[in-house]
Amino acid sequence: MIKIAIDGMGGDFAPQVTVAGAVEAANSFDDIEVIIVGREDAIKRELYKHKVVGGKISIKHASDMIEMSDSPVQSIKKKKDSSLSVAIDLIKQKEAQAVVTAGNTGAAVAASTLQLGLLPGIKRPGIAIMLPTPHGISIAIDVGANINPTSEHLLQYAIMANIYARYLLKKKQPSIGLLNIGEEESKGTELQKETYKLLRDSNLNFIGNIEGRDFFTGKVDCIVCDGFVGNVTLKLTESLLEMMISLISKEISKNWLAKIGAILCKSAFDSIRKDTNYEEAGGAPLLGVNGIVIISHGISSARAISNAIRVARDAVVERINDHIIDGITEYSKMHLESATNSSTQQHPTPRVIS
Amino acid sequence: MIKIAIDGMGGDFAPQVTVAGAVEAANSFDDIEVIIVGREDAIKRELYKHKVVGGKISIKHASDMIEMSDSPVQSIKKKKDSSLSVAIDLIKQKEAQAVVTAGNTGAAVAASTLQLGLLPGIKRPGIAIMLPTPHGISIAIDVGANINPTSEHLLQYAIMANIYARYLLKKKQPSIGLLNIGEEESKGTELQKETYKLLRDSNLNFIGNIEGRDFFTGKVDCIVCDGFVGNVTLKLTESLLEMMISLISKEISKNWLAKIGAILCKSAFDSIRKDTNYEEAGGAPLLGVNGIVIISHGISSARAISNAIRVARDAVVERINDHIIDGITEYSKMHLESATNSSTQQHPTPRVIS
Numbered sequence: 001m002i003k004i005a006i007d008g009m010g011g012d013f014a015p016q017v018t019v020a021g022a023v024e025a026a027n028s029f030d031d032i033e034v035i036i037v038g039r040e041d042a043i044k045r046e047l048y049k050h051k052v053v054g055g056k057i058s059i060k061h062a063s064d065m066i067e068m069s070d071s072p073v074q075s076i077k078k079k080k081d082s083s084l085s086v087a088i089d090l091i092k093q094k095e096a097q098a099v100v101t102a103g104n105t106g107a108a109v110a111a112s113t114l115q116l117g118l119l120p121g122i123k124r125p126g127i128a129i130m131l132p133t134p135h136g137i138s139i140a141i142d143v144g145a146n147i148n149p150t151s152e153h154l155l156q157y158a159i160m161a162n163i164y165a166r167y168l169l170k171k172k173q174p175s176i177g178l179l180n181i182g183e184e185e186s187k188g189t190e191l192q193k194e195t196y197k198l199l200r201d202s203n204l205n206f207i208g209n210i211e212g213r214d215f216f217t218g219k220v221d222c223i224v225c226d227g228f229v230g231n232v233t234l235k236l237t238e239s240l241l242e243m244m245i246s247l248i249s250k251e252i253s254k255n256w257l258a259k260i261g262a263i264l265c266k267s268a269f270d271s272i273r274k275d276t277n278y279e280e281a282g283g284a285p286l287l288g289v290n291g292i293v294i295i296s297h298g299i300s301s302a303r304a305i306s307n308a309i310r311v312a313r314d315a316v317v318e319r320i321n322d323h324i325i326d327g328i329t330e331y332s333k334m335h336l337e338s339a340t341n342s343s344t345q346q347h348p349t350p351r352v353i354s
Numbered sequence: 355m356i357k358i359a360i361d362g363m364g365g366d367f368a369p370q371v372t373v374a375g376a377v378e379a380a381n382s383f384d385d386i387e388v389i390i391v392g393r394e395d396a397i398k399r400e401l402y403k404h405k406v407v408g409g410k411i412s413i414k415h416a417s418d419m420i421e422m423s424d425s426p427v428q429s430i431k432k433k434k435d436s437s438l439s440v441a442i443d444l445i446k447q448k449e450a451q452a453v454v455t456a457g458n459t460g461a462a463v464a465a466s467t468l469q470l471g472l473l474p475g476i477k478r479p480g481i482a483i484m485l486p487t488p489h490g491i492s493i494a495i496d497v498g499a500n501i502n503p504t505s506e507h508l509l510q511y512a513i514m515a516n517i518y519a520r521y522l523l524k525k526k527q528p529s530i531g532l533l534n535i536g537e538e539e540s541k542g543t544e545l546q547k548e549t550y551k552l553l554r555d556s557n558l559n560f561i562g563n564i565e566g567r568d569f570f571t572g573k574v575d576c577i578v579c580d581g582f583v584g585n586v587t588l589k590l591t592e593s594l595l596e597m598m599i600s601l602i603s604k605e606i607s608k609n610w611l612a613k614i615g616a617i618l619c620k621s622a623f624d625s626i627r628k629d630t631n632y633e634e635a636g637g638a639p640l641l642g643v644n645g646i647v648i649i650s651h652g653i654s655s656a657r658a659i660s661n662a663i664r665v666a667r668d669a670v671v672e673r674i675n676d677h678i679i680d681g682i683t684e685y686s687k688m689h690l691e692s693a694t695n696s697s698t699q700q701h702p703t704p705r706v707i708s
Contacts, residue, residue: 144535148543181498181585189502189582212589216597228543229583231535235566236587237594243570244598261618264611 001033004312005096006305008038009065009083010103012298015039018102019046021305025313026056028306032313035096037062037087062086065103068298072106076114084108088115091291098292098312100283102300109145112289119321121328124149125288126157126227127295128164129234135218137169140179141287143230151194154178154224155202159327160287161222162204167318168311169221177210177220179229184209191226199224203334282307285315287324292316355387358666359450360659362392363419363437364457366652369393372456373400375659379667380410382660386667389450391416391441416440419457422652426460430468438462442469445645452646452666454637456654463499466643473675475682478503479642480511480581481649482518483588489572491523494533495641497584505548508532508578509556513681514641515576516558521672522665523575531564531574533583538563545580553578557688636661639669641678646670 004025008018015038022034033056036043040061047057062083066075076085084103088111090096101108105127113125126142141157142149149157158176165174178195180188185196187209199206210220215233225233252262282304283294292315296308315321358379362372369392376388387410390397394415401411416437420429430439438457442465444450455462459481467479480496495511496503503511512530519528532549534542539550541563553560564574569587579587606616636658637648646669650662669675 147535179586181501181582212586212591213593215590216593225586228535229586232533232566232579232583232587233590236569236590237566239567240570240591240594241598244595257618261615264615264618 002031002098002313002316003033003035003090003096004098004100004309004316005035005037005060005087005090006309007084007087007099007101007103007108008036008043008059009062010101010108011296011300011305012068012102013300014102015042015046017300017302018305019043020050020302021300021309022057023047023050023052024302024306025309027051027053029310029313032056032309033058034309035060035087035090037090038065038083039063060086060090066107068104070104070107072104072110073114075104075107076111085111085115088112088291088293091116091293097316098294100294100296100305100308100312102296102298102305102308105144105295105298108293108295109286112286112291112293116289116291116293118288119290119325119328121325121332122156122160122288124153124156125286126153126160127230127284128157128161128287129230129284130282131216131223133216133218136171138218138221138223139165139169140215140223140225140230140233142225142227143234143284144227145286147226147228147231149191149226151191151198154191154195154226155198155331156288156328158199158202158204158206158222158224159331160324161224163323163327164285164287164320165221167320167323168314171221173205174221175219176204176206176222176224177208177214178206179215179223179225180209180211182209182211195224201338202331282311285311285320290321292321356385356452356667356670357387357389357444357450358452358454358663358670359389359391359414359441359444360663361438361441361453361455361457361462362390362397362413363416364455364462365650365654365659366422366456367654368456369396369400371654371656372659373397374404374656375654375663376411377401377404377406378656378660379663381405381407383664383667386410386663387412388663389414389441389444391444392419392437393417414440414444420461422458424458424461426458426464427468429458429461430465439465439469442466442645442647445470445647451670452648454648454650454659454662454666456650456652456659456662459498459649459652462647462649463640466640466645466647470643470645470647472642473644473679473682475679475686476510476514476642478507478510479640480507480514481584481638482511482515482641483584483638484636485570485577487570487572490525492572492575492577493519493523494569494577494579494584494587496579496581497588497638498581499640501580501582501585503545503580505545505552508545508549508580509552509685510642510682512553512556512558512560512576512578513685514678515578517677517681518639518641518674519575521674521677522668525575527559528575529573530558530560530576530578531562531568532560533569533577533579534563534565536563536565549578555692556685636665639665639674644675646675 026034037060064079064082127145128141131138165171252258283296286293391414418433418436481499482495485492519525606612637650640647
């Protein structure tokens, strides 16, 4: 049985949607148990509204909660009994194998890093989001955990995204692209130029730089970017899609012919909304920490929470973190060997002239 | 008479659309003359297709052209007789007051900077784009001229965008926002933190940090960002809008009811396309160079070119560069005074005890 803890108090509509999502997931998968972490009375009140099959849901009490507006690191240090910290601690105590939270993203990154630590060899964690594209789901990493990355951080993100795409998205040889302002190797700042070299010389399926316009085309399976650009991009995308939908609704409401038209097009719009919906993809894994942590959007619906729990389950089943450790170890070995080889070539042992 | 030169060979559909756009603009405005720069035979061939009112169009021959794929700085140095360089040189020779180009953006930045130089006090030029929002046009600067800006560069972009919004977009007290990953002053990298302070202490109407989600809401009149993020954002936006339109078309074509619906909604879609169309806004001014240079999208239509020529005309009429010089001078004075005052306070003249 896979035990997944959910931060019951995290998110704009907690604990209603967190409990509803937990129930949906517990009822959908035979092999999981969900532990809802948070104020016992509030969670019990929500649980009474639902029908749970078997004893697949339990509650772990936590008296405090982290607000969306709280400062990430400070709130983790001050609110020791927050639902987020208690949930993450369940991983450490081996009482859960994964955590899902729709709460404060910064706090989730801070709590995971401070309480669980990083996987061996990993320098920084990164948030990976799933992007719907015409060629299936692509991953973009990092979208905000690390706004001052080095080229080594970005390389490690590529390694982790590659593993995630292989084991969770079932892509055979995931292609990797570096987000840049042009396709040529010479483009970008020093960060992109250095990262380009590291990726080119790695054993990853690196296809080169990609541009902003390639974000949703599915040109690559994994997009590597710094957390600042990734964060701006993510938030822009969300607002653009909302803007388009609201513009369409506004325009359509202006005349009755268009209103009839809109009713006839409804299935098409619904389908687009589904295709472009992050929530269907199910949360953003925080990769690199020593445990499975899935971060959901603050406005997540019960369906999105349930999907995030499914992703957490899949990550446990596929032993994603073991594969990440293997990937990092393999790269380090390869890198060390090539460094040794090149240093041998550069400084050959002096031959004794006979 | 305002003389505007257009790079006749620049852009994906040159010289057809550049000539058509030049003719449209020349016929629309009484006070402009358009000089089309490029291969005389090719331009003449296109001109024969149109009817030009009066003698408002002339041709300036240039034997060479810069390709979209050419390296910006190298092509400017090698191709001395390119349509772009010759057009920009017309400003220097005082034969034209502004240049419009839909060619290679990097080359346009390089040629303008190298051939015209920068306005007094300006450290780096920046490309400003016009964003359609529910509250009118907003400006974002920089979207790719400078991917390694300092906080001083960003401050100067804010000053220039402020002037542009006042004189060209007729906004009384334009609001300025710094693109960041959160609203708090403490957010972002050192670059954003330093820029925040400079903007806060300036005489601009700085309202603080804005996030990716605020890009198209019209929350601020001027968005200041580094060229890397701005470039990725711009390209992403274009592709997202295209993706949405293509998704809608694809979904709608799947069933006949939706097809009828789409016909009924057509006016609504057309209106959205117009509202979200960069080309209607008319090109991106390259601010900070010693001359008026408007950069249009490579895929510009004749209508977009004509709009860009209109913007160039307006920039000349409004003496935008004089106002930028004033703005920079005013800031420097204020800055110098406050530095003098604070140094006076820190090191007061020792008083002689009587």
